[in-house]
Amino acid sequence: MKRIHRSAAVLAALALALPLPIAAAGTALAAPPSAVTASAPAPSSVSSVSSVSSVSSVQLELPRPTGPYAIGRDTLHLVDTSRRDPWVPSAGARELMVSMYYPAHAGSGGATAHYMTTNEARLLLEKQKLGKTFPPELLSGTRTNARTAARPLAGRHPLVVLSPGFSLNRATLTLLAEDLSSRGYVVAVVDHAYESFGTAFPGGRTLTCVACDTVKNAPTQEDSRKLLAKVADGRATDISFVIDQLTGRHGAHDAAPARKFSRLIDVRRIGAAGHSIGGNGAATAMAGDRRIRAGVNMDGTFFSAPALGGRPFLMLGTKAGHSPDSEDTSWPKYWQSLDGWKRWLTVADAGHFTFIDLPVLGAQVGVSDPSAPLSGKRSGEITRDYVGAFFDQQLRGIHQPLLDGPSAANPEVTFHSP
Numbered sequence: 001m002k003r004i005h006r007s008a009a010v011l012a013a014l015a016l017a018l019p020l021p022i023a024a025a026g027t028a029l030a031a032p033p034s035a036v037t038a039s040a041p042a043p044s045s046v047s048s049v050s051s052v053s054s055v056s057s058v059q060l061e062l063p064r065p066t067g068p069y070a071i072g073r074d075t076l077h078l079v080d081t082s083r084r085d086p087w088v089p090s091a092g093a094r095e096l097m098v099s100m101y102y103p104a105h106a107g108s109g110g111a112t113a114h115y116m117t118t119n120e121a122r123l124l125l126e127k128q129k130l131g132k133t134f135p136p137e138l139l140s141g142t143r144t145n146a147r148t149a150a151r152p153l154a155g156r157h158p159l160v161v162l163s164p165g166f167s168l169n170r171a172t173l174t175l176l177a178e179d180l181s182s183r184g185y186v187v188a189v190v191d192h193a194y195e196s197f198g199t200a201f202p203g204g205r206t207l208t209c210v211a212c213d214t215v216k217n218a219p220t221q222e223d224s225r226k227l228l229a230k231v232a233d234g235r236a237t238d239i240s241f242v243i244d245q246l247t248g249r250h251g252a253h254d255a256a257p258a259r260k261f262s263r264l265i266d267v268r269r270i271g272a273a274g275h276s277i278g279g280n281g282a283a284t285a286m287a288g289d290r291r292i293r294a295g296v297n298m299d300g301t302f303f304s305a306p307a308l309g310g311r312p313f314l315m316l317g318t319k320a321g322h323s324p325d326s327e328d329t330s331w332p333k334y335w336q337s338l339d340g341w342k343r344w345l346t347v348a349d350a351g352h353f354t355f356i357d358l359p360v361l362g363a364q365v366g367v368s369d370p371s372a373p374l375s376g377k378r379s380g381e382i383t384r385d386y387v388g389a390f391f392d393q394q395l396r397g398i399h400q401p402l403l404d405g406p407s408a409a410n411p412e413v414t415f416h417s418p
Contacts, residue, residue, distance in 0.1 A: 076257050272292050
């Protein structure tokens with residue numbers, strides 16, 4: 001691998017060195033052990049960085065959203081008192097952190113919303129044994145487009161709930177969340193307790209990935225798969241609980257912070273999407289919750305794959321990992337079970353992280369990954385455009401020619417219908 005410019009080192013570490021099968025749990029365990037090992041580029045590519053000061057002046061930023069609306073953001077701490085945490089039962093009730101994005105009045109609101117906390121970034125870096133070399137402020141200081149305390153636009157808007165990849169903080173889906181919100185969606189991005197390398201909770205707590213250690217220490221690959229199915233099932237319950245809280249189902253509004261969003265949400269237009277295991281969680285949530293009308297899985301294996309009862313679903317993945325003849329046999333099986341509107345799209349030269357923020361940020365400082373040469377710019381555009389088109393068509397009823405078949409503007413995207 002070529003030497004990476006010093007200013008790119010942190011993002012190179014994030015985009016290339018997250019360990020498999022933890023970070024890519026939604027795909028890696030579908031392949032034999034040898035394939036899992038071979039698919040992870042070596043983190044030694046960042047060894048040329050000599051000091052923190054060499055990257056301290058870099059300013060990362062998310063691209064400007066494509067929709068016409070300004071964006072507001074709020075943060076919710078939700079507690080499901082009806083169940084105990086599945087990974088740390090002694091912790092008590094299941095807890096979630098949720099970033100809420102919503103269309104807002106231009107010029108309203110306070111400061112630009114933070115990308116993630118410095119401590120969350122520090123834990124992510126330390127997991128890669130990079131904590132003493134790279135400043136966590138580089139990642140946590142990423143410039144976003146949403147503003148805190150912005151005044152919401154009146155009216156009822158579609159709701160989309162997003163779930164991140166296993167071990168990854170919800171901030172890694174910020175680009176998609178902001179873009180959907182700029183198009184007129186309320187978006188809830190969920191961090192599931194004990195399922196990321198580090199997520200800040202109230203009271204000065206930062207919870208780490210107990211679930212990751214549980215999966216990693218499973219005695220057999222089959223045991224790992226069962227545990228990942230447990231993750232997907234738990235994510236599904238979390239997603240439905242978030243919808244309950246945001247819409248007031250069964251008197252769920254015990255907390256005032258969630259209650260204020262009920263007036264913004266059209267309960268007839270709700271979707272769910274996720275990256276990696278979060279995509280599997282979105283599908284499982286749809287199966288058990290008829291309020292969810294449409295769903296997207298971005299490059300995740302289906303460890304848990306119940307039927308959707310005719311509702312529309314988009315499968316968007318890498319060409320290498322999720323073409324019909326790839327190692328992951330869960331996609332062909334699930335495709336056959338889908339009996340509603342469906343699309344199976346793969347992206348050439350993409351990697352598992354193509355569908356989240358990291359390649360987009362890395363491209364700004366010259367990071368390239370020979371195993372996934374699709375540019376960061378195109379990674380963000382393809383994810384934004386196809387997921388946005390899907391929800392516009394399925395939740396707004398606006399026909400999207402982009403979803404009809406291949407287009408010259410997107411030569412990387414292949415439509416499959418095995």
